[in-house]
Amino acid sequence: MPYRLLIDGALVPGASSIDVVNPATGQVLMQAPRADEAQAEQAVAAARQAFPGWAALGYGRRSTLLDALAGAIEERIDDFARLLTQEQGKPLAEARGEVMATIAALTYYAQLELEPRVLRETAAERIVEQRYPLGVVAAITPWNYPLLLLMVKLAPALITGNTVIAKPAPTTPLTTLLLGEIAADILPAGVFQTLVDQNDLGALLSRHPDVAHVSFTGSTPTGKKVLGSAADTLKRFTLELGGNDAAIVLDDADVAKVAPRIFRGATTNAGQICLAVKRVYAPRGMVDALCAELARLAGEAVVGDGLEQGTTIGPIQNRAQFEKVLGFIADARENGTIVAGGDALPGEGYFIAPTIVRDLPDDARLVREEQFGPVLPVLGYDDLEDAIARANDSDFGLGGTVWTSDVERGMAVASRIESGTVWVNKHLELPFDVPFGGAKQSGIGRQQGIEGMEDFTQPRIVNAALG
Numbered sequence: 001m002p003y004r005l006l007i008d009g010a011l012v013p014g015a016s017s018i019d020v021v022n023p024a025t026g027q028v029l030m031q032a033p034r035a036d037e038a039q040a041e042q043a044v045a046a047a048r049q050a051f052p053g054w055a056a057l058g059y060g061r062r063s064t065l066l067d068a069l070a071g072a073i074e075e076r077i078d079d080f081a082r083l084l085t086q087e088q089g090k091p092l093a094e095a096r097g098e099v100m101a102t103i104a105a106l107t108y109y110a111q112l113e114l115e116p117r118v119l120r121e122t123a124a125e126r127i128v129e130q131r132y133p134l135g136v137v138a139a140i141t142p143w144n145y146p147l148l149l150l151m152v153k154l155a156p157a158l159i160t161g162n163t164v165i166a167k168p169a170p171t172t173p174l175t176t177l178l179l180g181e182i183a184a185d186i187l188p189a190g191v192f193q194t195l196v197d198q199n200d201l202g203a204l205l206s207r208h209p210d211v212a213h214v215s216f217t218g219s220t221p222t223g224k225k226v227l228g229s230a231a232d233t234l235k236r237f238t239l240e241l242g243g244n245d246a247a248i249v250l251d252d253a254d255v256a257k258v259a260p261r262i263f264r265g266a267t268t269n270a271g272q273i274c275l276a277v278k279r280v281y282a283p284r285g286m287v288d289a290l291c292a293e294l295a296r297l298a299g300e301a302v303v304g305d306g307l308e309q310g311t312t313i314g315p316i317q318n319r320a321q322f323e324k325v326l327g328f329i330a331d332a333r334e335n336g337t338i339v340a341g342g343d344a345l346p347g348e349g350y351f352i353a354p355t356i357v358r359d360l361p362d363d364a365r366l367v368r369e370e371q372f373g374p375v376l377p378v379l380g381y382d383d384l385e386d387a388i389a390r391a392n393d394s395d396f397g398l399g400g401t402v403w404t405s406d407v408e409r410g411m412a413v414a415s416r417i418e419s420g421t422v423w424v425n426k427h428l429e430l431p432f433d434v435p436f437g438g439a440k441q442s443g444i445g446r447q448q449g450i451e452g453m454e455d456f457t458q459p460r461i462v463n464a465a466l467g
């Protein structure tokens with residue numbers, strides 16, 4: 001049976017439907033229900049109605065229900081993982097990893113509580129900061145990690161007492177719909193709902209007067225639109241946007257050791273990670289050795305259908321992005337030297353061989369823009385100061401990495417990178433208790449950690465005279 005939308009506690013068909021394509025085959029995988037504006041309005045009204053009751057339940061009861069939801073997802077891990085590979089493309093083991101992380105996020109937040117904070121207590125007065133939920137939250141997500149990126153919004157929003165409407169990207173709606181079907185039996189009507197669109201309901205939700213918070217993860221251009229839509233009602237918002245993260249390799253680094261980590265950082269999920277390594281700066285004398293090692297790793301990668309055993313890199317998630325990445329490669333071929341990959345694989349799937357490029361000028365598209373695909377430019381530097389300046393010369397500021405044999409030196413360089421997260425000798429580690437967010441045009445606000453929870457609440461100062 002096709003998946004259904006979850007609106008006001010009921011699993012319902014869409015007003016129409018959309019085709020969901022399996023990027024490994026280029027063929028329609030299945031149809032998904034598409035909501036119209038009337039269904040979106042119905043969902044907002046139901047979320048609003050459910051809000052006071054859900055907020056009044058308190059942390060203890062909400063925690064029990066979220067734990068029950070985590071248990072129900074756990075029972076369906078294999079279904080989720082397979083569906084995720086089919087709609088998104090990532091290798092099955094990575095899909096399973098995403099499902100496990102989704103459960104871990106839910107379990108983590110289900111145990112947390114925002115306690116009131118006593119700011120001052122004297123014989124004369126008591127000043128306390130309380131936090132109360134905002135109301136209806138719209139969780140708008142992209143297509144690279146459809147399940148995990150939803151859960152890091154859903155879990156903190158629900159545990160703090162908000163109700164949530166999830167709106168996935170139209171090319172990866174299925175795992176969100178499956179989550180809705182499971183939640184329908186566990187959460188009260190209107191507390192969590194799913195709306196699938198064709199890129200047309202995000203704006204409606206972002207400007208809706210009854211939506212109190214928009215938690216958005218996606219591209220910087222769309223994030224700017226959300227910011228504009230939210231202005232009219234001054235609603236709260238979190239924007240997790242694009243990145244162009246630099247990896248800076250220091251002259252004391254061991255190439256054989258760092259190359260596989262950089263390669264993984266650039267090609268996991270076929271490079272479709274906001275925090276992927278998107279450009280590498282290496283000492284000029286190290287560029288030959290690093291490129292040779294990266295090219296060897298690119299040659300060893302197994303690009304294919306994520307359901308096939310042995311696949312290490314799956315397809316690009318959708319045709320539009322596939323063509324965009326090929327455009328970056330064409331530009332790189334004209335302006336630099338391709339040392340590995342450089343082509344799409346034959347067939348109907350959206351496969352691109354991992355591609356390593358060198359000798360590009362700093363103003364090349366692949367250096368300035370976000371490629372969001374398995375294509376990595378390696379740039380030489382003569383002077384570390386120059387490398388830091390070039391790494392920071394970007395409108396983006398999401399993440400970054402530093403690779404070295406001397407961790408103190410690495411930390412000193414990391415402290416000069418204008419980004420929300422900088423790793424030294426590690427990458428893509430985002431513990432749920434550590435806040436995460438972008439600098440510059442990579443975002444506004446924080447997700448994860450206590451700060452991420454607080455984002456879904458309004459602080460209220462209660463200031464009382466005693467005696």
Ligand code: NAD
Pocket residue numbers: 140141142143144149167168169170198199200201202203204206217218219220221222223225226239240241242243273274275370372398438442443
């Ligand atoms: P996108 O901006 O095209 O779409 C994201 C979501 O926004 C989709 O659900 C889409 O339907 C919706 N949307 C479209 N128009 C809208 C509007 N006017 N108002 C509100 N919502 C609207 O992004 P994408 O192509 O799906 O995802 C890739 C991008 O996401 C990359 O730039 C990547 O770096 C970024 N990303 C960022 C993070 C992070 O945490 N910073 C994580 C993952 C991905």
